[in-house]
Amino acid sequence: DLQRYQDQTGYTVAVCIVQTLDGMSVEDYAHDLFNTWKIGNAKTEQGVLLLIATVDRDVKIEPGGGLEHILTAGRSGEILDEYAVPFLHDNNWQGGVESTVRGMKQTLGTLSPAERAAMVEREAKESAESAAKARAFALHALFVFVLLLGGGIFLFVSVRVYNEKKRKAELRRENEKIKVELSGYRQDLLRRKEDIKEMPSTFPDWAKKNALVLLEQVDSILESTRSINSALAEDTDVAAQFLHGVQVALGKVADALETIKVHLPLEIKVYEEDAPVLVHSADKALKDARSAVEQLGKEGFHVEKFEPVLAAVSGSLQDLQVALTEKRPDFKSICEKARVHKDEISNCKTGAKALKETRDRVEHELHALDKKVSDTLANLEEHGRKFRHFKNNAPSVCWRELDNKHGKLQNHGHFRSSSEKAARLNHMEVQDFAAAADIVSAMYAEIITVKEWCQSIDSAVQAYDQAMRDYTSKLHDAETARSHANSQVNDSDAGGDARSLFNTASASLSTAESMASGRKVDWPTVVKHLDVAITKFGEAKSNAESDILRAEQRREDARRAEKRRQEAARRSSISSSSHHSGGGPSRGGGSYGGGASRKF
Structure with a gap:
């Protein structure tokens, strides 16, 4: 049956059943046997060996180089799992061989060499025709792609140009609207300036000075924005930036006018109300400080350094009280001086109080120190003796x-x-x-x-x-x-x-x-x-x-390497003997791409 299969297909199938592998691996044993038997034609290498070791319970499919692409490791393993192992596991050697050979035949097929060559030629022709059709389709697709890409770019540029023109037109209309609003706003600010330009003359000197500075800034900004009507002659984007700057500048003018009209008068009023209160508060603090200093003096403390300061403050406060009765008092200056005097009075009072507090604290600490000093001297004496003993030893x-x-x-x-x-x-x-x-x-x-x-x-x-x-x-x-x-x-x-x-x-x-x-x-x-x-x-x-x-x-590594070297030398000797003895392939599939083995 195997001979008829070889005559029909050109594939050589060999079967070998042994008891043991003589201590070799099933892969090495199958490899050596394949080369020794010279299975398959030396030119085509289309042979396959089925090896079964009944005692070692190993089975191996070893294909030649011409069948490794068909009897791959994966496919050979599937054949063994499905067709061989179930029979061999039950020691059914004949059933295992027949079943495994049948599985390999199904994988290899039954075509003759001429039929396989014709099939290969037909598949090559069909592949060439498919490739030609694919090239034609690719050229057609490329033409359509280029056409669509060009149209897309043209459409994109057109939309961009249209949108830019639309944006410019909208911005121009917006600029016209803003220009009209700003022109009206500027005229309103000019009127407001005229309404308050006489107010600074009624302010005290410090407020008048601030107001005049603000009015100078207002005049400068209003003068620099006179060219607002020519803004639209510029490019629309430039015009928009200019109008934004005008808007910000006119906002500063409005703030300055608000300060002159509202904030400065409020500040003047606050100083007018605070000045008498601050002077009165400083005078009261002066009396309290003098009373505290006099009391410390009666107790025997040296308070002479505080008296000149309090006397100077007293005289200055009298001057401030007189200033409050003048026709146009400088309330801001009065408030500032009164605050300074209150700080001076507070410092004198705090310093005088610190004299008594410091004396009492030192007195208390000196009493506490008496015991601490005694304890420290005793501790020092004790550890001095301990230290001297330590030095001696x-x-x-x-x-x-x-x-x-x-x-x-x-x-x-x-x-x-x-x-x-x-x-x-x-x-x-x-x-x-x-x-x-x-x-x-x-x-x-x-x-x-x-x-x-x-x-x-x-x-x-x-x-x-x-x-x-x-x-x-x-x-x-x-x-x-x-x-x-x-x-x-x-x-x-x-x-x-x-x-x-x-x-x-x-x-x-x-x-x-x-x-x-x-x-x-x-x-x-x-x-x-x-x-x-x-x-x-x-x-x-x-x-x-x-x-x-x-x-x-x-x-240990050296011993293992030597053992591997000796095994390789033995295999080389077997391979060399096979080469000199005639034809046949030099090696089966094994680990080079095909075949598989199983334990059963």
């Missing part, structure tokens, strides 16, 4: 910075003398309250400095004692870490980085042990060296383990 590097600060705090008597000086300055006979307050603030700051130094002593001593207690356990941890890292680092696969880290850690450990054997030991630094040693030993161990794993992986 620890190396200088542990206490040098604290010793520098301690030297500045040795003069205990200045606390008492400073307190006495502040009390003397705060006495009513001296009344240098500000200087007394500065001394008290300085004393509080120095008390805080002493407290911070005492806290630093406590922290330093605590850290030193803790490090001394931690030394034994830290040393044990470091020696343990060295022991764990030593075997890994000494392995032949360990790299230079791991050895360098190990040496660094060993040096830190040696330094710590050497320092700990001295008379005055810097225990915090010793513990730091031990911490460095523990960390570096750990890093050395980790790096060495990584180096060992990488070396083992490289050796």
Whole structure:
């Protein structure tokens, strides 16, 4: 049956059933067998092998190069899934072979080589005719496209020109309308100017000056807008911009006229109403300030520096009261001077009040300082003894910075003398309250400095004692870490980085042990060296383990590469033998584009 199929179609179908693949993959076994049997014509390579391994439970379709485009990997897999696996799974070898061959025949077809050639020639002719029709259609479509594109461009340009003309016409009509409105608006402003041009003569000097400046601006703007009637002679867009500028300028004229007619008179009226009130309020504040200063004077405070200021303010207020009775008072100037005098009065009153407040505050703080100074001196004495003991037992590097600060705090008597000086300055006979307050603030700051130094002593001593207690356990941890890292680092696969880290850690450990054997030991630094040693030993161990794993992986990769090289050499030997023995294709489809395999 397979021979008749070969005679009819020219396709060679071979079937091989074996028990095992001798440890080879089904792909390699099928490839070698295909070349050994020389399946198919050497020129056309139109052969296919069906390989079944009954014990290994593998099946493979291996097409020649001339059939790979038909028996692709996908199609071959479908044939195996549909026609082969259901039978082979039940150990029905004959049924599996017949079914799979039938599926391959359906895919390959039953046409003879001559019929296939005729079919190919017919398909080529039909393809050429289709291509000619497609070219003709493309040329026709291109002509229509160019025609439509040209028409579209012409229509677009025409619409743009029409719209621009329409816009210009509408803008020209709008400009004419605006020109008429602005002309009428300008004439109205001219009339309004004439109505108020005499008003500034009734204003006080400051308001008259402001009004005259505004009128000058009005005259200048109105003069510059006289050419409004010639605006439409320009291009419509230029004319629109000019008319907009005129509109803005005339708006400024309207604002200026409104200021002269309404705002300035209102401001004048406000000053007229506020002036008497402010003068009266300043006079009342002056009386209150004088009363407060006189009371402080009776209590013995030195208030002489405030009296000249209050006297000057009193005289100026009398002048302002006289000015209010004049025929045309300058109410604005009166208001401004009255506000200045109120500020001066307030400053005098506040300064006089501050004298008593400062004295009372310093007096209260001096009483509180007595106990604080006693406590500070006691604390300083106690920590001084603690510090001296620390210096006797620890190396200088542990206490040098604290010793520098301690030297500045040795003069205990200045606390008492400073307190006495502040009390003397705060006495009513001296009344240098500000200087007394500065001394008290300085004393509080120095008390805080002493407290911070005492806290630093406590922290330093605590850290030193803790490090001394931690030394034994830290040393044990470091020696343990060295022991764990030593075997890994000494392995032949360990790299230079791991050895360098190990040496660094060993040096830190040696330094710590050497320092700990001295008379005055810097225990915090010793513990730091031990911490460095523990960390570096750990890093050395980790790096060495990584180096060992990488070396083992490289050796494993080399073994696999050698095994692949030997397998390739064996295949090359088989292929070479097949080549020298005669015709037949040198290789089946396999992984080069066709064929497929399945487990069953």
